[in-house]
Amino acid sequence: MKKIGIVGCGAIGEGVALSINKAASNQFVLTALADKRKTAAVSLNKKLSKKAKIKNIKKLVEEVDLVIEAASQAAALEVIQHALGHKKDLIILSVGALIKNPNIIKEIRTKKINLYIPSGAISGIDGLAALSQGNIKKMTLTTSKPPAGLAGAKYLKNKKINMGKAIKPVTIFSGNVTEAIRHFPKNINVAATLFLASKFDKIKVIIKLNPKIKKNIHKIEAVADEAKIKIEVENASSKMNPKTSALTILSVQHLLEKIFSSFKIGT
Ligand SMILES: NC(=O)c1ccc[n+]([C@@H]2O[C@H](COP(=O)([O-])OP(=O)(O)OC[C@H]3O[C@@H](n4cnc5c(N)ncnc54)[C@H](O)[C@@H]3O)[C@@H](O)[C@H]2O)c1
Structure with missing residues (x-):
């Protein structure tokens, strides 16, 4: 069973957490949440039938197998730094962080970490x-x-x-x-x-x-x-x-389906 952690309990984090929770997969489970506003993490956790632990980013990355970053560019950089140290797979939403720091992608490749970027608000x-x-x-x-x-x-x-x-x-x-x-x-x-x-x-x-x-x-x-x-x-x-498209949330759910291919979200 792969453990998933979500950093950022806003629009995307909440949508994705609820879908994972609803899906009740035997392949992966949401075990940890992090947010710089602890109230956001606590409030999201209350909505989950299977509770996660609320952690800081460092502890979350240490605990899980796959981190979904849905917070901010600063959070993405912090997540990536810890993931490099602990060789953890990543889904990054604040994609701009990767453009600003092109060496990061090289480092991720060198460490053979899986970095997934959802199609987000666009298609094609x-x-x-x-x-x-x-x-x-x-x-x-x-x-x-x-x-x-x-x-x-x-x-x-x-x-x-x-x-x-x-x-x-x-x-x-x-x-x-x-x-x-x-x-x-x-x-x-x-x-x-x-x-x-x-x-x-x-x-x-x-x-x-x-x-x-x-x-x-x-x-x-x-x-x-x-x-x-x-x-x-x-x-x-x-x-x-209002800055975030509903399609972005679906694109992360779809990506999870692809990563865990025998699994269907929402079924
Ligand atoms: N790839 C795409 O197509 C796409 C589309 C929409 C949004 N995004 C990006 O995804 C991210 C999340 O979007 P959202 O709509 O869920 O945002 P949101 O504002 O609804 O939620 C973000 C949450 O992350 C938390 N957060 C912010 N900085 C943090 C930090 N340094 N450490 C811990 N928690 C932090 C906030 O407190 C908030 O609860 C943003 O960076 C946004 O720009 C990407």
């Missing part, structure tokens, strides 16, 4: 990853978000962008993946996922504020010698966090 990752073997000429990610999906982003404050005043769609950012992750660490993990899948280092990221929409919309256009790919995903937000 299989085809985009296939193109990494070909000759990509151009790739653009255009993300449109309602004000709630961008609330709290420091970039908007620094640029004196008043979201309340926007009455029509407006481009608030255009740049590369590294800049996008730096300015929007909580909003644009999909850019990092796209880069890691396609290995294309000239992805253009455009972020639009659209007061007329309620959903987060991601459009990906890739042009390669071998194929042109267009993907558009219209995401409902998770109930707990």
Whole structure:
């Protein structure tokens, strides 16, 4: 029986914990939760029929076989450092942390740790990853978000962008993946996922504020010698966090199904 620990008991952590709990697998079990807000971990634990232990990140990593990080870039780095020391497998949601620290992926490979990155809020990752073997000429990610999906982003404050005043769609950012992750660490993990899948280092990221929409919309256009790919995903937000898409939670559940292949979540 593999032990799973979840770091971050917010929208994703809670959704995934509840699905694991409901599934009652004989292959894996949720044994530990960590959150810098202990109240979040306690409150989630109360909702679980099979209780987990609440630990700090270090102790959680030591105890479990697979860590699901669903907290923040800082937490992802802490989790990875401990996982490297104890050779534990990882599912990382705060993917931007990997882009900011490219040596980490090399270290993870050297230690032969399994690092899983869910497709998150986008789809079509299989085809985009296939193109990494070909000759990509151009790739653009255009993300449109309602004000709630961008609330709290420091970039908007620094640029004196008043979201309340926007009455029509407006481009608030255009740049590369590294800049996008730096300015929007909580909003644009999909850019990092796209880069890691396609290995294309000239992805253009455009972020639009659209007061007329309620959903987060991601459009990906890739042009390669071998194929042109267009993907558009219209995401409902998770109930707990308007910045996070419900599809992201499902993508982690699906990933667990793939890792533990004879197991079906929700059955
Ligand atoms: N890969 C993707 O496609 C994708 C999509 C959405 C969100 N995300 C990322 O996943 C992460 C979780 O998203 P969410 O919607 O569940 O967020 P959330 O804000 O709802 O919950 C995050 C939880 O993590 C806790 N936390 C934050 N920093 C921590 C730390 N250093 N140590 C311990 N706990 C910490 C918070 O207290 C909170 O309870 C975020 O980094 C988010 O940007 C990734």
